[in-house]
Amino acid sequence: MSQTLFAQALLNPDAALPPGLVDPEGLPAPKRFSVYRNNVASSLTRALEAGFPTVRALVGDPFFAAMALIFLRAHPPRSRMLMLYGDEFPAFLAGFPPVAHLGYLPDVARLELAMRESYHAADSTPLPEAEFQRLLGAEIAGLRLRLAPAVRLLRSNWPVVSIWATHHEDGPKPRPVAEDALILRPDFDPHPHRLPTGGADLVDGLLSGRTLGESLDKAGPGMDLAAILGLLISGRAIIGVSE
Numbered sequence: 001m002s003q004t005l006f007a008q009a010l011l012n013p014d015a016a017l018p019p020g021l022v023d024p025e026g027l028p029a030p031k032r033f034s035v036y037r038n039n040v041a042s043s044l045t046r047a048l049e050a051g052f053p054t055v056r057a058l059v060g061d062p063f064f065a066a067m068a069l070i071f072l073r074a075h076p077p078r079s080r081m082l083m084l085y086g087d088e089f090p091a092f093l094a095g096f097p098p099v100a101h102l103g104y105l106p107d108v109a110r111l112e113l114a115m116r117e118s119y120h121a122a123d124s125t126p127l128p129e130a131e132f133q134r135l136l137g138a139e140i141a142g143l144r145l146r147l148a149p150a151v152r153l154l155r156s157n158w159p160v161v162s163i164w165a166t167h168h169e170d171g172p173k174p175r176p177v178a179e180d181a182l183i184l185r186p187d188f189d190p191h192p193h194r195l196p197t198g199g200a201d202l203v204d205g206l207l208s209g210r211t212l213g214e215s216l217d218k219a220g221p222g223m224d225l226a227a228i229l230g231l232l233i234s235g236r237a238i239i240g241v242s243e
Helices: 003-011 030-051 053-059 061-074 089-094 105-120 129-135 160-168 199-207 212-219 225-234
Strands: 144-147 152-154 180-184 191-195 238-242
Touching: 030 053, 030 061, 030 105, 053 061, 053 105, 053 160, 061 089, 089 105, 105 152, 105 160, 105 180, 144 199, 152 199, 160 191, 180 199, 180 225, 191 199, 199 212, 199 225
Parallel strands: none
Antiparallel strands: 144 238, 152 180, 180 191
C-alpha cells in the first residue's frame, strides 16, 4: 500500500479502507481506521482554529468546523509542524462560494497568517537607542534601515486591523475603509498596527532595501515620516542602519 493511497483514504470519509489494514487477527479493521481518520481531522481542525481565531469568530464555530473539513481534504499538511498548517487557507476562502458575500474574510485570514509568521520568525536585537541619537544629526535621507525578521506588511481594501481589534481588543465597530497593516513583534506576541496613507509604500520601500529618501518618494507627499519611524522604534523593529 502506497503512502499516497493511505493519505487519500485518511482525509476522505467516503474512501474505502486501504488494502492491507488488518487487526491482530488479520481481519479488516474499518472501525480502527475510522477512529484514526477522525482523530487526524480533529487535529487539523484544531490547528486551523488556533491559527485563524478571528475568521472562526466571524463565521461561527459550527460553520468554521464544517469549512475546515472541506479545506483539509483539499489541502493536506505539507509539514509535520501543525503550527504552520493553513498557509493556503486565505486563498481557499477567496474561492469558497459560501463565504463569497464576506469579501473581507480572505484578508482577515491573511492578517492572521502574517501574525503567525511574525510569531515564528527569528529573534533579533533592536538598534540601541544611543545609535538613534547619533543619527539625529545625520543626513537620514540616504540611510537604509534594516528591519526585524518578524516585520510583516499587509495591504488590504478592507478594514482588517479594525476587524481584528473588534474581536481581540473590544475595539469600535469597523468603518468600511481600506486599511494597510504593519505587524510588529516587540516582545513575544505580534500586534497589527493600522498605517496612515502612504505608510505601506514607505515600509515596503524599507523592506525592499531602499533608502529613507527613496521610500519617502514612493510614499508620496504628506507622509508623516516621524510617525512611521516612531512606530518602528517603539516596536523594536529597526535592527540596523547603513548608508
